[in-house]
Amino acid sequence: MYETIGIWVGAIFTLAIYSFLYKENSIYRLAEHLVVGISAGYGMAITYQITIKPRLVDPLLSGDHWILLIPGILGLLYITRFIPRISWMSRYPIGFYMGTAMGVGFPLTMKARVLRQLEGAMVPLYQSGMAWYEVTGNVVMILGTLAALIYFFFSKPHKGLFFGTGSKIGIWVIMVGFGATFGFTVMGRISLLIGRIQYLLGDWLHVIE
Amino acid sequence: MRKNWIGIPALMILLLLPALSVARGDDEILTPVAEEQLAEPDPGLDVSGTVTVQDKDNDAGDLLLVSFELPADTEGIFAYNVYRRVAGEEGEGSWNLVEIIPADGLSEFIDGYDPEYPIASGVLYEYRIASATVDGEEFFGPECEAGVVSKGEIYHTGKTKIFIASILFIGLIFYYFGKAQKGIEMYMRPIAGIEAIDEAIGRATEMGKPVLYVPGISSIADVATIASLTILGRVAKKIALYQTPLIVPNRDPIVFTVAEEVVKQAYLEAGRPDAYDPDSVFFVTTSQFAYVAAVNGIMMREKPATNFYLGMFYAESLLLAETGSLSGAIQIAGTDAVTQLPFFITTCDYTLIGEELYAASAYLGREPKQIGALKGQDACKAIIMTFITVALIFGVIDVVANTHILDWFRDLVTSPIVD
Numbered sequence: 330m331y332e333t334i335g336i337w338v339g340a341i342f343t344l345a346i347y348s349f350l351y352k353e354n355s356i357y358r359l360a361e362h363l364v365v366g367i368s369a370g371y372g373m374a375i376t377y378q379i380t381i382k383p384r385l386v387d388p389l390l391s392g393d394h395w396i397l398l399i400p401g402i403l404g405l406l407y408i409t410r411f412i413p414r415i416s417w418m419s420r421y422p423i424g425f426y427m428g429t430a431m432g433v434g435f436p437l438t439m440k441a442r443v444l445r446q447l448e449g450a451m452v453p454l455y456q457s458g459m460a461w462y463e464v465t466g467n468v469v470m471i472l473g474t475l476a477a478l479i480y481f482f483f484s485k486p487h488k489g490l491f492f493g494t495g496s497k498i499g500i501w502v503i504m505v506g507f508g509a510t511f512g513f514t515v516m517g518r519i520s521l522l523i524g525r526i527q528y529l530l531g532d533w534l535h536v537i538e
Numbered sequence: 539m540r541k542n543w544i545g546i547p548a549l550m551i552l553l554l555l556p557a558l559s560v561a562r563g564d565d566e567i568l569t570p571v572a573e574e575q576l577a578e579p580d581p582g583l584d585v586s587g588t589v590t591v592q593d594k595d596n597d598a599g600d601l602l603l604v605s606f607e608l609p610a611d612t613e614g615i616f617a618y619n620v621y622r623r624v625a626g627e628e629g630e631g632s633w634n635l636v637e638i639i640p641a642d643g644l645s646e647f648i649d650g651y652d653p654e655y656p657i658a659s660g661v662l663y664e665y666r667i668a669s670a671t672v673d674g675e676e677f678f679g680p681e682c683e684a685g686v687v688s689k690g691e692i693y694h695t696g697k698t699k700i701f702i703a704s705i706l707f708i709g710l711i712f713y714y715f716g717k718a719q720k721g722i723e724m725y726m727r728p729i730a731g732i733e734a735i736d737e738a739i740g741r742a743t744e745m746g747k748p749v750l751y752v753p754g755i756s757s758i759a760d761v762a763t764i765a766s767l768t769i770l771g772r773v774a775k776k777i778a779l780y781q782t783p784l785i786v787p788n789r790d791p792i793v794f795t796v797a798e799e800v801v802k803q804a805y806l807e808a809g810r811p812d813a814y815d816p817d818s819v820f821f822v823t824t825s826q827f828a829y830v831a832a833v834n835g836i837m838m839r840e841k842p843a844t845n846f847y848l849g850m851f852y853a854e855s856l857l858l859a860e861t862g863s864l865s866g867a868i869q870i871a872g873t874d875a876v877t878q879l880p881f882f883i884t885t886c887d888y889t890l891i892g893e894e895l896y897a898a899s900a901y902l903g904r905e906p907k908q909i910g911a912l913k914g915q916d917a918c919k920a921i922i923m924t925f926i927t928v929a930l931i932f933g934v935i936d937v938v939a940n941t942h943i944l945d946w947f948r949d950l951v952t953s954p955i956v957d
Binding site for chain 2: 368410454478
C-alpha cells in the first residue's frame with residue numbers, strides 16, 4: 330500500500346518537474362517549493378542524527394570528551410548572526426573553518442595536483458616493446474601538457490612563436506579534452522533519463538517489464 | 539499461485555517431523571547422527587603464531603604496524619580475525635575485533651584506522667589472532683603483548699618534496715607580491731570572459747532587470763568558492779554603483795554567511811549601504827537538485843538579464859546554464875571542475891576555464907597584491923614546464939643513448955611522496 334503511494338507520488342512529481350520543459354507553471358512551482366522545503370528540513374534532521382548527536386552530544390553526555398566543548402561553542406557562535414549587536418562573533422567560526430580548510434588542503438593539493446601530475450607528465454617516450462600508438466600517445470600527452478600550460482600564462486601576451494602558437498595549440502588540446510568529457514558525461518545523463526522513463530513506464534504504468 | 543502458498547507450510551511440517559522425533563528422544567533417528575559425529579570429529583583449524591608489532595613511522599602516534607606468522611596449514615581458513623585490548627585488562631569482553639584479514643596470504647596490516655577502536659599514543663596493547671572458518675567459527679592463537687607503544691613524529695619524512703615545493707611556490711608568490719607592492723608595473727593579458735563582466739552588469743542595468751549570481755554548490759573550503767566570493771565582492775560593488783537588483787541563492791550555509799558579508803561590505807565600499815537589500819543573498823537548501831529546481835524557477839520567474847555561475851559545480855551545471863540560456867540572459871560561467879566546463883562552454887556566452895577563475899579577482903580589482911600573486915603563479919607554472927621539458931629531453935637521450943637519466947631525474951623530483 331505504502332509502496333504504491335510512494336510510486337504514485339514519485340511519478341506525479343517527476344511529471345510536475347518535467348512540465349518545466351514546456352514552460353514555468355504553477356504545478357512545477359508546487360513541486361519546486363515542496364522539494365526545497367522537504368530537503369531543507371530533512372537535511373537538518375540528517376545533520377543532527379549523523380553529525381551533531383553522535384559526534385558532539387553523545388560524547389559530551391558521556392562525560393569523557395570535554396575538549397568537544399570548544400568546537401561546540403565555536404559552532405554556536407554562528408547563531409549570533411540573529412543578534413545584530415554581537416553578530417560579528419559569527420566570523421570566528423568562519424575564519425577558523427576557512428583557515429583550517431586551506432591549511433589542510435594546501436599540502437594535499439600540492440601533492441595531488443602538482444607533484445603527482447608532474448610525475449605523470451615525466452614519462453619515457455619509448456621503451457622496448459612499446460607499440461607505436463603508445464609512443465605517439467606519450468608524445469601528444471607531453472606536448473599537449475606543455476601547450477595547455479602556455480595557454481594559462483597570464484602575464485605574457487599570447488603573441489609570437491612560443492606564447493602565440495603554444496597557446497593556440499593549448500586551447501585546441503583543452504577543447505579536444507572537453508569534447509571527450511562532454512560525450513562521456515552525456516552518456517551518463519542519458520542513462521539517468523532511461524532510468525526515469527523505466528520508472529514511469531515500468532514501476533508506475535506497468536507498460537514495460 | 540495460491541497452491542504454492544499452501545505447499546510451503548506442508549513442506550515445513552514435513553521438514554519439522556524429524557526434529558520433533560529428535561525432541562521426543564526417538565533412538566532410531568538419533569543413533570546414526572551420533573555415530574556420524576563420533577566418526578568424523580571437527581579437526582579445528584591451525585592457528586597463527588607470534589604477533590609482531592612495530593610503531594609506524596610518520597604518524598601522529600595513532601598507528602601500529604601489526605604482523606603475524608601465518609599457520610603452517612591454512613586449509614579451511616577463511617579469514618584471520620585480529621583482536622586487540624589494552625595490556626593488563628582481563629576477561630573475554632576486553633578484546634575488540636579490530637581487523638578481519640581475508641586468508642589470501644596477507645599477514646600484516648596497519649592498526650588504528652578504525653575510528654571505533656583508535657590507537658592511543660603511549661598505550662601498550664595485546665593482540666591475538668583467530669583463524670576463522672567460513673561459518674565464523676574461531677580458533678585462537680597465542681596472546682602476544684605488543685612490546686612497543688605508538689609514538690607520534692613531528693616531521694613526516696615522506697613529504698619532504700611537498701614541503702620543498704610548497705616553500706618554493708609560496709616564496710615565488712611573495713617575491714612578486716613584494717615587487718607589485720613597490721609599484722613595479724606588471725602586464726596581464728586580456729581575458730574575454732572577465733572583460734565581459736562589466737558589459738553584462740551594464741546590460742542588466744539598462745534593461746532594469748536583476749543580476750543572478752550563483753557561487754557554486756561547494757563548501758567554503760573549496761578554492762573555486764573562495765575565488766567566486768572574491769569576484770562576487772567586485773561584482774556587487776559595481777551593482778551597488780549602478781543600483782541594479784542582485785540575487786545570490788546559496789546552497790551551503792557557511793558560503794551563504796560569507797556571501798552575505800561580502801555583498802554587504804561591497805555596498806558599504808560603494809558608498810551605498812542604504813541600497814543593500816538583506817533579502818538579495820539567501821540560503822535555499824543543501825540538497826543539490828532541490829537547489830537547482832529553485833534557481834531554475836527563479837530564472838524563469840525573475841528573468842534576470844545576466845547570470846553568473848562562478849565557483850564549483852557538479853551535475854547541475856548544464857541544468858542551470860541551459861535554463862539560463864532559455865530565459866535569454868547573458869551568461870558568464872567559471873569553474874575548475876574539468877567535467878563541467880564543457881557544459882558551460884556550450885551554453886554560456888563566456889566561460890572562465892580553470893585558473894582564469896582564480897585570476898579573475900586580480901583582473902577586476904587591479905590590486906598590486908593580487909597581480910603580484912598572479913605573476914608568482916605564472917613563475918610556478920614556468921618551473922613545472924621546465925621540469926617537463928628537461929624530462930622530455932632526458933627521455934630522448936634515453937632512447938638515443940640507451941641510458942636511464944629520466945628515471946634518476948623523476949626520482950629526484952617526485953619520489954618519495956608517501957601517502
